[in-house]
Amino acid sequence: MNPTPNPELDRFREELRGLLARPEVGAELAALAGTPAEDRFPAETYRLLGEHRMLAPAWPRRYGGRDATSAHAAIVQEELSAHGIPDMPFINTITNAGALVLFVADAEQKARFLPSLAAGLATMVVLYTEAEAGSDLASLRTRAERVEDGWRLYGAKWYAVQVRRAGYAVVAARTSERGRAEAGITLFLVALDDPGVTVSLVESLYPDPFYEVLLDGVHVPASDVLGPVDGGWFVLAAALAIERTGVDYIAKATSWLEIAARQVEALDDPVLSDRLASLRTQAAAGRVLAWRMVERQQQGDLNAEEAAMAKWFNSELCVKVAQLALDAGGPADDASVAMLREAPGLTLSAGGSEIMLGIIASSLGLEVAS
The missing domain is CATH 1.10.540.10 (Acyl-CoA dehydrogenase/oxidase, N-terminal domain)
Known part of the structure; x- marks a missing residue:
């Protein structure tokens, strides 16, 4: 579509x-x-x-x-x-x-x-994920302590990309321990050149380098609190639904599929050709899902459940396309290897696939295993 x-x-x-x-x-x-x-x-x-x-x-x-x-x-x-x-x-x-x-x-x-x-x-980048708080942001441990002229942040963020180039980051930190865990999170605009910020490379197979960002008493003025204090969870919930339209995932899957198609067609292998045809059909369906979410967003009617469907379907499709490219191009093909290195991370970004399936299952009234 x-x-x-x-x-x-x-x-x-x-x-x-x-x-x-x-x-x-x-x-x-x-x-x-x-x-x-x-x-x-x-x-x-x-x-x-x-x-x-x-x-x-x-x-x-x-x-x-x-x-x-x-x-x-x-x-x-x-x-x-x-x-x-x-x-x-x-x-x-x-x-x-x-x-x-x-x-x-x-x-x-x-x-x-x-x-x-x-x-x-x-x-600018976002710094939400921690070693013990990935898709479950309510578990984050980075804390913000109120001081006379603003806040000081302490904690560590993981799996951040593009950090070395960015001037600022949106950081999620805990500002309250009262009530439900979700209710005590606040968002901050943090200058990454602050002396309290330390950026270290995290070794991984992902093509874009991952970084750990340590926040050691980073000062954030009150003017750089983003949104309501203790209200960050609800802001993030709305923002993540927008991130999960699936457009970026299906765009990547489609461009990868063109590379895989050239590899498959050069081999004239009926099994690989059949997989290619199936993935092209799935890509067409994925674009329908993604653009339906875009149109819902324009109408102000984007809901978390349908966005989760689009995100899950299209990020998992990227993995399938990458595997086809590797099977057709072989481990010596740089493009295929790069796809395979990137694809698993796509199923984790903006909420892992299991989280997406849990959201979908809950919307259907199905019991979700804890």
């Missing part, structure tokens, strides 16, 4: 494709091809999109957007993947952190942070 037919969306997609087809974009991607994954940031391409207000089109014009819709943002995600442009900075900065700031920040915070993000001049 394509988005609901809309000439304006078609024009937007064509304009975006025109920008991404420019020679300077291709030259930058070629120059980055042999660099380490953490350095593979197409800064000039992102700035080009920012200059044309196409990096965050759904944001208000006063913050660098176009006053457009979530469908326009979904098109940006699809085209970045289709053109082979590293999308992790876009996902972290625009889809995750930036969208959260837009959703819950006060006017001063929005004016301070959003324009530079939309212009491609700055990046």
